[in-house]
Amino acid sequence: MIKSILSVYGLRYPATIVYMLQSVEYQVEPYLKWYWRTADFGKVAKRRKLERTRAAKMLLLAVTAGMLIEVMLGAFLLVLGLTGRLTGGIWFGLALLLAYPVLWAHLAVLPLVLGRYFIVKPFFGLHIQRSKSTFAKHKGVKIAVAGSFGKTSMKEMLLTVLTEGKKVAATPANRNVSISHAQFARSLKGDEDILIIEYGEGAPGDVARFSRTTMPQIGIITGLAPAHLDKYKTLTRAGQDIFSLADYLGDKNIYVNGENEALKPFIKKSHVLYGLHGVDGWSVHNVKVGIHGLSFSLKKGEETLNLKSKLLGRHQVGPLSLVASLASKLGLKPEQIEKGIAKIMPYEHRMQPRHLSGAWIIDDTYNGNIEGMRAGLALLKELPAKRKIYVTPGLVDQGSESAAIHRQLGGYIADVNPDIVVLMQHSVTTDIISGLEEGGYKGQLVIEQDPLNFYNNLEHFIAAGDAVLMQNDWPDQYN
Amino acid sequence: MKTVAVIFGGRSTEHDISIVTALASVIKPLELTKQFHVEPVYIAKDGSWYWDQKLKDIKLYQSGEIEDFMRKAPKVHLLFDEGLTLVKSSQFAGRKMYKKIDVVFPAMHGTHGEDGELMGVLEMANVPFVGCGLAASAIAMDKVLSKQVTKAEGILSTPWTWFYSSELSHSPQKILDYVKDLNYPLFVKPAHLGSSIGITRVEEPKMLMNALEVAAHYDDKVIVEQGVQNLIEVTLPIMGNESPQPALLEQPLTKPEDYFDFDTKYMQGGKKGKTGPKQGAQGYSQIPADLSKELYKKAEELGTSVYKALGCEGIARVDMLIDSKTKEVYFNEVNPLPGGLYAHNWRVAGVSSVDLVTKLVDLAFERHAGKQEFTTAFSTSYLKQF
Numbered sequence: 001m002i003k004s005i006l007s008v009y010g011l012r013y014p015a016t017i018v019y020m021l022q023s024v025e026y027q028v029e030p031y032l033k034w035y036w037r038t039a040d041f042g043k044v045a046k047r048r049k050l051e052r053t054r055a056a057k058m059l060l061l062a063v064t065a066g067m068l069i070e071v072m073l074g075a076f077l078l079v080l081g082l083t084g085r086l087t088g089g090i091w092f093g094l095a096l097l098l099a100y101p102v103l104w105a106h107l108a109v110l111p112l113v114l115g116r117y118f119i120v121k122p123f124f125g126l127h128i129q130r131s132k133s134t135f136a137k138h139k140g141v142k143i144a145v146a147g148s149f150g151k152t153s154m155k156e157m158l159l160t161v162l163t164e165g166k167k168v169a170a171t172p173a174n175r176n177v178s179i180s181h182a183q184f185a186r187s188l189k190g191d192e193d194i195l196i197i198e199y200g201e202g203a204p205g206d207v208a209r210f211s212r213t214t215m216p217q218i219g220i221i222t223g224l225a226p227a228h229l230d231k232y233k234t235l236t237r238a239g240q241d242i243f244s245l246a247d248y249l250g251d252k253n254i255y256v257n258g259e260n261e262a263l264k265p266f267i268k269k270s271h272v273l274y275g276l277h278g279v280d281g282w283s284v285h286n287v288k289v290g291i292h293g294l295s296f297s298l299k300k301g302e303e304t305l306n307l308k309s310k311l312l313g314r315h316q317v318g319p320l321s322l323v324a325s326l327a328s329k330l331g332l333k334p335e336q337i338e339k340g341i342a343k344i345m346p347y348e349h350r351m352q353p354r355h356l357s358g359a360w361i362i363d364d365t366y367n368g369n370i371e372g373m374r375a376g377l378a379l380l381k382e383l384p385a386k387r388k389i390y391v392t393p394g395l396v397d398q399g400s401e402s403a404a405i406h407r408q409l410g411g412y413i414a415d416v417n418p419d420i421v422v423l424m425q426h427s428v429t430t431d432i433i434s435g436l437e438e439g440g441y442k443g444q445l446v447i448e449q450d451p452l453n454f455y456n457n458l459e460h461f462i463a464a465g466d467a468v469l470m471q472n473d474w475p476d477q478y479n
Numbered sequence: 480m481k482t483v484a485v486i487f488g489g490r491s492t493e494h495d496i497s498i499v500t501a502l503a504s505v506i507k508p509l510e511l512t513k514q515f516h517v518e519p520v521y522i523a524k525d526g527s528w529y530w531d532q533k534l535k536d537i538k539l540y541q542s543g544e545i546e547d548f549m550r551k552a553p554k555v556h557l558l559f560d561e562g563l564t565l566v567k568s569s570q571f572a573g574r575k576m577y578k579k580i581d582v583v584f585p586a587m588h589g590t591h592g593e594d595g596e597l598m599g600v601l602e603m604a605n606v607p608f609v610g611c612g613l614a615a616s617a618i619a620m621d622k623v624l625s626k627q628v629t630k631a632e633g634i635l636s637t638p639w640t641w642f643y644s645s646e647l648s649h650s651p652q653k654i655l656d657y658v659k660d661l662n663y664p665l666f667v668k669p670a671h672l673g674s675s676i677g678i679t680r681v682e683e684p685k686m687l688m689n690a691l692e693v694a695a696h697y698d699d700k701v702i703v704e705q706g707v708q709n710l711i712e713v714t715l716p717i718m719g720n721e722s723p724q725p726a727l728l729e730q731p732l733t734k735p736e737d738y739f740d741f742d743t744k745y746m747q748g749g750k751k752g753k754t755g756p757k758q759g760a761q762g763y764s765q766i767p768a769d770l771s772k773e774l775y776k777k778a779e780e781l782g783t784s785v786y787k788a789l790g791c792e793g794i795a796r797v798d799m800l801i802d803s804k805t806k807e808v809y810f811n812e813v814n815p816l817p818g819g820l821y822a823h824n825w826r827v828a829g830v831s832s833v834d835l836v837t838k839l840v841d842l843a844f845e846r847h848a849g850k851q852e853f854t855t856a857f858s859t860s861y862l863k864q865f
Binding site for chain 1: 507508513825826828829831833834
């Protein structure tokens with residue numbers, strides 16, 4: 001207890017609060033919530049360390065300097081009070097000396113708030129306005145990709161395949177908000193055949209606004225799952241926001257993930273569904289799934305595409321079919337499509353296979369939604385292995401549905417029946433265990449208190465022939 | 480939670496290898512199981528025993544701080560009180576610290592540890608312990624005795640002879656006469672040492688005396704073995720008590736002339752002449768060995784027969800030599816506590832490090848429980864006669 005209180009006076013404390021700000025991407029509200037939830041500031045940074053970026057260094061310098069000035073001022077007042085030269089100097093001095101950690105933890109956000117309202121917002125507004133004109137004038141086919149999950153992967157797949165026959169540009173990484181779109185617009189040369197723009201929903205109205213700015217001709221909706229429920233409140237509102245892309249397109253040229261149950265209430269007849277069956281007249285045949293990837297054929301009339309991908313899991317059949325279908329529609333030759341599909345590599349930490357000590361580790365630690373978890377578990381069920389091991393801390397950011405979602409996850413795990421289930425101890429662990437029990441899981445359950453210790457010693461737990469699925473990670477700010 | 484004492488170090492040329500086996504291959508996975516509380520017990524090169532949680536840190540040995548630790552730390556006493564209890568001074572008010580041990584995991588290599596001496600102490604204490612017992616350890620660690628026992632069981636070895644080291648200085652000609660019936664190349668080995676220490680491959684008679692002197696320098700018994708033509712060297716880790724289970728036959732990938740000496744095994748990542756890899760011999764071998772199905776089965780059966788013939792329990796590793804032309808498999812030697820438990824091989828065989836140490840501890844309890852069923856004492860009126 002005393003150690004926890006004293007942790008705010010430690011030498012590492014300024015770096016800790018800057019780390020906390022950096023971890024929440026300098027958002028004030030989550031930072032303050034995290035700050036007031038934290039009991040011991042000596043144990044905040046478990047997963048990562050402060051990345052000394054320019055912004056972080058400047059903030060750290062300002063906070064440290066502010067604290068030092070306050071400490072010196074406090075000491076000065078204390079001396080004046082003790083020598084009788086200032087009435088109340090002792091109390092003012094002590095107050096400043098004791099309060100500096102809390103005071104500067106809050107003052108640190110002041111430049112962020114002021115900067116956001118007086119510099120960033122007007123500056124960004126100007127850029128976004130200019131980008132609208134760039135997108136309007138651009139002659140290329142614009143494809144928008146929206147959804148709670150799978151949109152970055154979909155964008156990357158499209159980019160990899162379409163590049164085989166077209167000049168294509170896409171929004172980089174997972175930068176998917178208005179200012180990212182504006183920066184993307186500035187980077188365009190104007191001669192691109194196709195633009196792929198990812199929409200990252202965060203709050204009601206986002207997707208509609210992105211649509212009005214970027215003016216797509218084709219829309220893809222990859223999935224709906226509980227995410228950002230702090231802003232949307234309900235899954236329905238999140239779904240309505242995502243489907244404002246369909247509204248913008250008049251419900252035409254809209255491709256929707258037909259495998260995602262949560263999307264079904266929003267689907268209209270004019271929407272084209274993609275999934276295990278195929279898409280847009282293309283039918284799927286002869287699916288083979290393994291640790292090295294999957295293969296299947298797509299047939300439409302006389303035309304056949306034989307597709308082989310290094311992506312893992314049957315759930316990738318739908319998105320790959322859509323990419324192949326769109327590529328065909330946009331004029332790519334069959335061999336170009338097949339070559340492009342073969343070039344798609346598993347994305348880092350997303351169903352990424354690794355061979356370790358003769359065992360296969362499927363790194364799915366960037367998977368943060370229940371649908372993705374289910375897809376990964378389906379792969380684990382399908383893979384041949386001597387032993388199957390499943391590792392997860394659960395999901396963060398699930399709002400009021402968290403308990404129900406984690407019981408559901410427990411049920412999905414029980415259905416796969418891995419030999420060993422390793423749960424990283426967190427607030428949701430008991431809910432996952434309830435789901436496992438309800439699902440009649442009889443295997444070995446391990447509750448791990450120290451996730452890093454487990455990850456670092458993984459090689460001691462595995463042997464040749466094992467298949468290990470590791471899903472999601474639990475960032476420090478959710479501890 | 481069971482308390483496991485892991486004993487390592489010792490008065491042996493393989494002292495440092497024992498530290499690595501204990502820390503990396505025994506203590507780490509035991510702690511990861513979360514089923515055991517581990518008490519590290521370190522035996523220094525002078526034979527003193529120490530017990531402290533600090534002894535689990537490899538840096539203590541790498542930095543040389545172990546010397547300072549030993550100067551300050553109290554030595555350990557053993558109490559045989561319905562099992563084994565570790566005792567040491569708390570260094571305050573004359574108080575002593577006691578720790579009752581549920582099971583001992585010896586992680587000793589070579590003399591005064593792997594050769595049955597430690598197992599004798601543990602059997603006296605009637606505490607469960609991992610690995611071969613006193614008799615099997617003593618026989619296995621004596622290359623002469625193990626050849627004699629396996630020969631009695633009809634297990635094939637290459638032609639060999641042996642002598643006491645003292646005989647070499649008294650009557651060297653007699654030794655040379657022993658050897659003259661063997662065909663070159665020969666292997667001259669100290670009878671009790673592991674990790675290839677003191678071993679020489681002798682190509683021609685003029686090199687022989689020097690090789691004999693080197694081996695005699697290390698041990699009181701020396702064995703001279705005839706080399707195998709068209710050699711394939713294989714080793715087989717085995718685990719179990721009455722029903723031994725083999726792991727996979729492993730084939731060190733060295734040329735016959737580059738036999739595994741200490742340097743090759745532990746300092747060069749298993750590859751002679753290379754300085755890059757940091758891992759041990761395990762880094763340069765083929766698992767499973769590249770043999771025909773029949774030859775593989777023959778070697779596996781011979782290895783298991785040797786394990787049983789010597790009365791091995793818990794874990795051991797049997798080394799064999801194969802003539803690839805004649806398809807003959809020869810017993811070479813047994814290692815009753817393989818370095819690093821040969822965890823790399825078990826992992827390929829489908830047994831993780833965590834499962835390996837857990838199974839070995841289970842086997843220790845199983846054997847101990849079995850022994851408790853025997854009657855070891857009974858009442859007589861013999862003393863009343865006096």
